Each structure stands twice: as structure tokens, then as C-alpha cells.
Amino acid sequence: MSTATYRLYDDKADFRKKAEGIAVGLTVGSWTELPEVAKQKMEKHLGQVVSVEAHEPENAAPGERYADITIAYPDANFSRDIPALLVTVFGKLSMDGQIKLLDLQPSAAFLQAFPGPKYGIAGVRERLDVPDRPLLMSIFKSVIGYDLDGLREQFLQQALGGVDLIKDDEILFENPLTPLERRVETCIGAAREAERTTGQKLIYFANLTGPTSQLRANARRAIDAGANGLLFNVLAYGYDALAELAADASIDVPIAAHPAMAGAFYPSAFHGIAAPLLLGKLMRVAGADLSLFPSPYGSVVMPKAENLAVQDALVNGKLPQAASFPVPSAGIHPGLVPLILHDFGQDVVVNAGGGVHGHPLGAAAGGRAFRQAIDAVISGTGLEQAAARHEELRIATERWGIRQP
Amino acid sequence: MSTATYRLYDDKADFRKKAEGIAVGLTVGSWTELPEVAKQKMEKHLGQVVSVEAHEPENAAPGERYADITIAYPDANFSRDIPALLVTVFGKLSMDGQIKLLDLQPSAAFLQAFPGPKYGIAGVRERLDVPDRPLLMSIFKSVIGYDLDGLREQFLQQALGGVDLIKDDEILFENPLTPLERRVETCIGAAREAERTTGQKLIYFANLTGPTSQLRANARRAIDAGANGLLFNVLAYGYDALAELAADASIDVPIAAHPAMAGAFYPSAFHGIAAPLLLGKLMRVAGADLSLFPSPYGSVVMPKAENLAVQDALVNGKLPQAASFPVPSAGIHPGLVPLILHDFGQDVVVNAGGGVHGHPLGAAAGGRAFRQAIDAVISGTGLEQAAARHEELRIATERWGIRQP
Numbered sequence: 001m002s003t004a005t006y007r008l009y010d011d012k013a014d015f016r017k018k019a020e021g022i023a024v025g026l027t028v029g030s031w032t033e034l035p036e037v038a039k040q041k042m043e044k045h046l047g048q049v050v051s052v053e054a055h056e057p058e059n060a061a062p063g064e065r066y067a068d069i070t071i072a073y074p075d076a077n078f079s080r081d082i083p084a085l086l087v088t089v090f091g092k093l094s095m096d097g098q099i100k101l102l103d104l105q106p107s108a109a110f111l112q113a114f115p116g117p118k119y120g121i122a123g124v125r126e127r128l129d130v131p132d133r134p135l136l137m138s139i140f141k142s143v144i145g146y147d148l149d150g151l152r153e154q155f156l157q158q159a160l161g162g163v164d165l166i167k168d169d170e171i172l173f174e175n176p177l178t179p180l181e182r183r184v185e186t187c188i189g190a191a192r193e194a195e196r197t198t199g200q201k202l203i204y205f206a207n208l209t210g211p212t213s214q215l216r217a218n219a220r221r222a223i224d225a226g227a228n229g230l231l232f233n234v235l236a237y238g239y240d241a242l243a244e245l246a247a248d249a250s251i252d253v254p255i256a257a258h259p260a261m262a263g264a265f266y267p268s269a270f271h272g273i274a275a276p277l278l279l280g281k282l283m284r285v286a287g288a289d290l291s292l293f294p295s296p297y298g299s300v301v302m303p304k305a306e307n308l309a310v311q312d313a314l315v316n317g318k319l320p321q322a323a324s325f326p327v328p329s330a331g332i333h334p335g336l337v338p339l340i341l342h343d344f345g346q347d348v349v350v351n352a353g354g355g356v357h358g359h360p361l362g363a364a365a366g367g368r369a370f371r372q373a374i375d376a377v378i379s380g381t382g383l384e385q386a387a388a389r390h391e392e393l394r395i396a397t398e399r400w401g402i403r404q405p
Numbered sequence: 406m407s408t409a410t411y412r413l414y415d416d417k418a419d420f421r422k423k424a425e426g427i428a429v430g431l432t433v434g435s436w437t438e439l440p441e442v443a444k445q446k447m448e449k450h451l452g453q454v455v456s457v458e459a460h461e462p463e464n465a466a467p468g469e470r471y472a473d474i475t476i477a478y479p480d481a482n483f484s485r486d487i488p489a490l491l492v493t494v495f496g497k498l499s500m501d502g503q504i505k506l507l508d509l510q511p512s513a514a515f516l517q518a519f520p521g522p523k524y525g526i527a528g529v530r531e532r533l534d535v536p537d538r539p540l541l542m543s544i545f546k547s548v549i550g551y552d553l554d555g556l557r558e559q560f561l562q563q564a565l566g567g568v569d570l571i572k573d574d575e576i577l578f579e580n581p582l583t584p585l586e587r588r589v590e591t592c593i594g595a596a597r598e599a600e601r602t603t604g605q606k607l608i609y610f611a612n613l614t615g616p617t618s619q620l621r622a623n624a625r626r627a628i629d630a631g632a633n634g635l636l637f638n639v640l641a642y643g644y645d646a647l648a649e650l651a652a653d654a655s656i657d658v659p660i661a662a663h664p665a666m667a668g669a670f671y672p673s674a675f676h677g678i679a680a681p682l683l684l685g686k687l688m689r690v691a692g693a694d695l696s697l698f699p700s701p702y703g704s705v706v707m708p709k710a711e712n713l714a715v716q717d718a719l720v721n722g723k724l725p726q727a728a729s730f731p732v733p734s735a736g737i738h739p740g741l742v743p744l745i746l747h748d749f750g751q752d753v754v755v756n757a758g759g760g761v762h763g764h765p766l767g768a769a770a771g772g773r774a775f776r777q778a779i780d781a782v783i784s785g786t787g788l789e790q791a792a793a794r795h796e797e798l799r800i801a802t803e804r805w806g807i808r809q810p
Contacts, residue, residue: 026576027549028547028549028550029546029547029548029549030546030547041550042549042550044550045549045550076580077549077576077578077580078576078578079578079579079580079614079615081614081615081616082641083614083638083641083642084578084614086641086665086666087575087576087638087641087665087666088576088578090666090668090669091575091576091638091641091663091665091666092575092576092665093668094665094666094667094668094669095664095667095668095672095699095707096668096704098672099668101669141434141435142433142434142435143434144432144433144434144447144450144482145433145446145447145449145450170492170496170497171431171482171483171492171493171496171497173482173483173484173489173493174484175481175482175484209484209486209488209489210484210486211486211645211648211649212617212642212643212645212646212649213618213621213649216618233488233492233496236487236488236491236492236496236643236645237488237617237642237643237645237646238617238641238642238643238646240616240617240641240642241617241642241643243616244616244617244618258496259500260491260492260496260497260499261491261492261495261496261499262499262500263495263498263499263500263501263504263676264495264499264506264669264670264676264677264678265669265670265677267500267503267675267676268673268675268676268677270672270673271668271669271672271673271676271677272669272670272673272676272677273669294500299501302500
């Protein structure tokens with residue numbers, strides 16, 4: 001059995017009855033009126049109510065009364081793919097009143113069908129030869145309208161600052177100025193150049209786009225041109241597209257899942273799919289080596305508790321799949337590093353855009369300021385103390401301030 | 406330029422400034438600080454604020470202040486596919502506060518890339534030899550746990566009632582009891598048998614499921630086994646998967662789009678994607694010959710104005726794509742037919758489950774009651790009058806009542 005947990009708001013429903021209706025309605029369709037012999041045949045397909053935790057305060061205001069309902073669905077009812085699981089547990093039901101899908105606990109048998117991240121945290125670290133410090137990712141300042149030279153210069157400046165990972169913008173599609181293969185060659189060329197200066201390795205995540213049927217071929221084109229990572233807008237294509245890429249041995253580079261469109265799902269209390277499932281567990285099961293999600297620090301925010309629940313879903317020991325790197329994104333500057341590392345620990349990717357490019361001394365200095373901040377926190381040196389020693393970090397903290405945990 | 410319209414709630418934002426931030430931020434990234442020469446190069450990629458209609462009542466209560474904002478995005482910025490369009494206009498932005506995507510007006514050039522429905526309303530009618538009356542679709546009572554004989558008997562009873570279209574349950578996946586090809590052979594066999602009695606044609610929509618990369622092959626397997634229609638859970642795979650099936654000449658049967666998971670997107674006022682876009686325009690552009698959506702009549706409801714906006718998006722003359730059949734679903738019984746035809750006109754599929762199977766004389770009688778109701782409304786006979794002449798309709802209206810427009 002695989003279970004699904006929902007939060008269901010209703011001002012007057014009998015939640016237990018509602019739960020039983022879901023368990024029957026989304027599986028065998030009807031039960032009590034079935035003849036005994038049919039029941040025997042159908043029993044192995046019948047959903048079960050696992051729990052109903054009702055929150056029914058006396059004199060509840062409208063919209064205050066809800067229940068968390070967990071239903072178990074027999075694995076015999078659906079095939080071993082995420083579309084089948086989601087359509088079973090939240091296909092029709094998503095439209096049935098105020099109901100949000102909070103979590104899924106797929107069975108061991110279901111999970112076994114998913115190899116998960118090919119690299120995950122450990123594999124990405126190995127590729128970079130960075131065994132334990134937090135990683136630093138940076139994002140292009142802007143990409144649309146840039147030609148190859150413009151992109152190369154941006155890439156090089158970021159890379160020279162000592163970032164570990166650079167990703168394409170998720171809105172950079174196949175285009176005549178920076179077509180995929182030439183873009184990859186250009187950026188990887190810049191990466192190699194920077195590596196000679198920094199002495200460290202770098203992964204470039206090229207944005208994987210195009211028609212669904214061409215994703216694998218486009219991924220291979222990017223890899224053949226030198227890409228050592230792929231960025232993928234998972235929710236625009238469905239989890240299964242990611243799962244198929246992750247399960248494909250020929251796609252032998254890490255995949256970073258971008259959360260584009262996630263805000264259509266998770267922010268409402270009354271509808272949609274909770275972020276820890278949407279951007280955490282399902283991304284990991286489907287095989288994301290890294291998963292980006294809105295940090296609790298910037299302008300595009302997700303509450304911190306939800307953020308940490310996303311992180312937990314990406315890294316906890318409860319799944320057979322390798323752990324995915326959490327990448328809390330948006331609004332990140334070097335002065336936040338103590339807080340990020342406090343909240344997320346070492347297995348985190350510090351991901352910055354404006355915090356790198358907006359550095360008064362330029363993007364390379366911006367990257368260095370982040371690396372100085374990370375080193376300071378790891379070594380137990382205070383950020384102020386490190387800033388006194390490092391010009392880049394000093395200027396960054398003067399600009400953006402320091403937020404201690 | 407392709408435009409996107411959003412409703413943005415904010416208790417204090419300067420909506421005009423916010424709109425300008427979106428237009429720049431989701432295209433060239435920055436503008437005012439660009440040197441003149443860069444502006445010249447970037448101008449053709451720059452988004453434009455088309456309109457800002459602010460709703461800012463004095464002393465607005467929290468959550469009451471909003472603006473409808475329309476932004477134009479240069480087509481040069483994205484490739485001609487729906488994932489690229491959605492990620493551009495609502496990728497990151499979906500996570501930026503309380504914002505809902507209300508509508509998209511893709512450019513003519515963008516729309517040209519989409520052949521749309523291969524059959525649409527006209528083509529489905531032609532396949533059925535039913536030039537103008539509303540069509541009748543029925544749904545299996547239950548499918549999980551049934552073997553081929555059980556499914557065949559259910560199919561035959563529905564078909565004998567004179568329904569035009571029968572669809573698989575969206576939660577019926579590949580399974581050992583009713584594997585795709587044998588299921589199709591069985592159901593189409595029953596359809597042929599019924600056709601000899603009813604003298605009319607019938608389309609069977611087999612549920613198209615499985616790994617994304619196998620959808621085309623599975624569709625062909627179903628068609629080769631005799632399926633003359635396909636049901637597809639579009640939102641679980643992404644619109645592009647549908648668009649590719651629709652553009653594929655070898656998939657030469659109508660496709661019905663199921664709205665499974667749609668409730669994760671459309672019901673919130675503050676987040677997600679509005680139903681007329683989600684289940685109307687995008688389904689049509691992507692090529693759904695029929696689009697199912699929750700009717701305003703049953704337990705799983707969508708407000709009527711929203712329903713009619715979905716219908717309009719499926720059939721209006723504003724798109725180059727053929728019109729898709731609207732299929733308002735859930736809670737439909739024969740006594741609702743006058744209301745459905747009043748609301749939707751003749752180009753509608755009356756889609757019933759319980760209203761067919763729950764008929765006291767059985768599913769065949771249930772189908773006949775619907776056909777009697779449809780004929781009565783078309784011919785201008787009142788339902789009461791027709792019920793006096795037809796036992797099936799009489800019993801149905803006694804059971805479920807009649808709702809006049």
C-alpha cells in the first residue's frame with residue numbers, strides 16, 4: 001500500500017465519512033452494495049482509511065475546521081510511475097472542495113522502480129572534489145539577448161570567483177544567439193579557463209528544453225558538447241520526464257531541478273501540493289541531483305519551517321534514493337551565509353545571483369566574498385573578523401549587512 | 406509579442422512599478438542601468454507593460470487590494486512550445502507572492518506552431534455521423550479489479566443505451582486483469598455488438614498511460630488494437646506531451662483531455678492558473694479534441710461563470726485551432742439536460758456516470774433516458790411531456806428530478 005495524506009477544509013463535513021468515501025471512491029468505486037463474492041475479488045484493490053485527525057474547534061470560524069486524512073491505496077491499482085500515483089491519489093480529488101495534498105508515502109515496491117539521483121549529494125561532491133564544505137552556485141545576471149561573447153564574459157567572471165556550480169537561466173531556450181551546443185562549448189571553455197586560475201572544478205548546468213520527445217536527444221547534445229550538468233524545468237514537463245532522464249544511463253551528468261511553476265501548486269493552504277512533497281520528496285524520487293526552491297531569506301519567500309521540511313525530504317534517510325542537494329534560492333548575499341549554514345548545515349548549495357553580480361568590485365569579487373564567508377563560518381571565524389581580513393567580503397557585508405542565526 | 410494577464414494581490418504594492426519589474430525581470434533582467442548601446446541590442450527582447458487595472462478601494466481590507474496586470478513578452482525570448490511559454494511567463498513569477506495566471510494571448514506566430522485538435526467538434530461529429538445534436542458520453546461505473554468479462558458487460562450495457570462516447574476511468578492503468586490491447590479489443594468488440602442493435606456509431610476512449618517516452622507507442626498499440634479514441638491525463642505529463650500526440654499524424658483518433666490534478670491549479674483566487682486557460686485555451690491549443698472539466702451542477706463544482714469561460718475558450722473563433730468539445734462532468738443526470746443545453750448549447754458532450762449506471766432499470770435504460778431527454782429538449786418538447794411517453798426518462802426524472810434553466 002502507498003499512502004497519501006491530505007488536509008481537507010470543510011465547515012460541516014463528517015471527516016471520517018469523507019475519508020471513507022475517498023478510500024472507496026478512488027479505488028473500487030463502490031463497496032457496501034457489492035455482493036459478498038465481488039467483495040472477495042475486490043478487497044485487494046480497496047483503499048483504506050489510515051487516520052483522520054480532525055481539527056474541529058468549538059464555534060470554529062468559517063475556514064477554520066479541517067482534518068488531516070491519510071488514505072492507503074493498494075499498489076495493485078496503479079503502475080510504477082509518478083503520473084499514475086498522482087492521478088490515483090489526487091486526480092479527481094484535487095477538484096473536490098478545499099483539499100491539499102500534503103504528503104505521499106509510496107510503498108517500498110513502488111519506490112524500488114525509481115533509481116533516483118544518479119549522483120546526489122555524494123556524487124556531486126565527488127565530481128567537484130569537494131568532500132564536505134557547502135557548495136556555491138551562481139546564476140547569470142541576464143541571458144536573454146546576449147550573444148556567445150556576452151555569455152562567455154559573464155560566465156568567466158562568475159567562475160573566477162571560485163563558484164562550484166553555474167546554471168543557465170531557466171528562461172533561456174533554444175535561440176539563434178546562443179544555441180545549445182555552441183553555448184555549452186563557450187561556457188565550458190570559460191570554465192576550463194577559470195579552472196586554470198582557481199584550481200578548482202566547476203559544473204555548468206545547461207538548460208534542457210524543447211519538445212518532450214527530444215529531451216533525451218537534447219540532453220545528449222549538450223553532454224556531447226561538454227555540458228557536465230543539466231538544468232530542467234521539471235514541473236513544466238511532469239515528474240516522469242525527469243524520472244526517465246535520471247534512469248537513462250547515457251545521461252551521465254547531474255540534473256538540477258528548477259522549481260519554475262511551483263508557485264502554482266504549493267502556496268495556498270487550501271489547494272495544491274505541499275512544497276516538501278512537490279520540491280522535496282517527488283524531485284528526489286524522480287532523480288533530481290539538486291533541487292532548487294525559494295529560500296526563506298529573499299523577496300520570493302517560503303516560510304522557514306516549510307523550507308526545512310523541503311530540505312528534510314531531500315536528504316533524510318527514509319527513502320532508498322540517494323540524497324539530493326538542497327538549493328535554497330533567491331535573495332542570497334554573503335552576509336546570509338552564517339544563517340544559511342545554521343539552518344541547512346554543510347550539505348547545502350548557497351545559490352546567488354544578485355549577491356554575486358551586484359558586488360561593487362564585480363562578479364568575480366562577489367564569488368570570492370561568498371567563498372570567504374563560507375570558509376569563515378566553517379572555520380568558526382566570525383564573519384566580521386573574516387571581513388576585516390578580506391576586502392571582497394568586507395565590501396559585501398558593508399553593502400548587504402550580516403544576518404546572524 | 407505574446408501577452409500574459411495576472412491577478413496580483415498585494416496590500417501595499419505600487420502595482421505599476423510591480424508590473425514594470427515583471428516586464429523587465431522576466432525578459433532582459435535589467436534595463437534602466439544598461440548603457441545605450443546595450444539597450445539598442447536588448448530592446449527587441451524587452452517585455453512591455455500592456456495594462457494595469459488596479460482595484461484599490463479606500464480602506465481596503467487585507468486581501469482585497471489587487472490589480473490585473475497584462476505583460477507582453479517578445480516571442481524572440483522563447484521557443485514555440487507550451488513549457489517554454491509557461492516557464493517564461495509564470496515560472497519564477499508563480500512563486501512571487503499572491504499571483505494567479507488568468508490568461509495568455511499567444512502571438513499568431515506562436516499559435517501557428519500548434520496544429521491543435523485533429524478532429525475537434527466537427528471531426529468528432531463526422532466520425533459519429535451526428536451532425537448537430539449534443540453528444541452523450543458515459544463512464545464506467547468502476548474499473549479497478551474488474552476482469553475483461555466484467556468490463557465487457559459494463560461496456561455493453563452502456564453502449565446499448567445509445568451513448569456516443571465511452572471513456573475509460575482515468576485511474577485505470579496498465580494492469581494484468583485488463584491490459585491495454587486486450588481491453589481495447591474487448592471493449593471495441595462490445596461496441597460493435599451494440600452498434601448492431603442501436604444502429605449508431607460509438608467512440609471508445611482508452612486511457613493512455615505509461616512512461617512519457619512510451620506514450621506514442623502505447624497510443625499506437627491501443628489504436629492498432631482497435632481503439633478509436635484516447636483519454637489522456639494531460640496535466641500529469643505536461644501540455645507538450647499532448648501537443649506532440651496531437652501533431653503526430655499516426656495518432657489518428659480523437660484525444661479527450663482529462664482534468665486530473667486540475668484542482669491543484671485553478672480553485673484558489675490567489676495562486677495557480679485560471680480554469681479557462683488551464684482546461685480551455687491551453688488544452689485546445691495543445692490539441693485536445695474534447696476537454697473534460699467539473700460541471701457547475703454536481704458535487705465537484707466549478708462556478709457557472711468559470712464553466713462558461715472554459716467553454717468559450719474551447720470553442721470561440723479567436724484561435725486558429727479547431728474548436729474542442731466541452732465536456733462538463735460530474736453530477737449529471739437526465740433531469741439536468743435542459744439546463745446543460747441551455748448553458749452550453751448543442752456543441753456539448755453530456756457526460757454521465759452515476760446518472761447512467763444508477764438508473765433503476767440498469768445502465769442501458771440510463772443511456773436511453775439521457776437520449777430521450779436530449780431529443781426532448783432539441784425538439785422543444787418539455788421533459789415532463791417526454792417522460793410521460795418514455796418509461797426510462799420517467800423513472801430517471803422521478804429519481805433525480807428535473808432542473809429547468
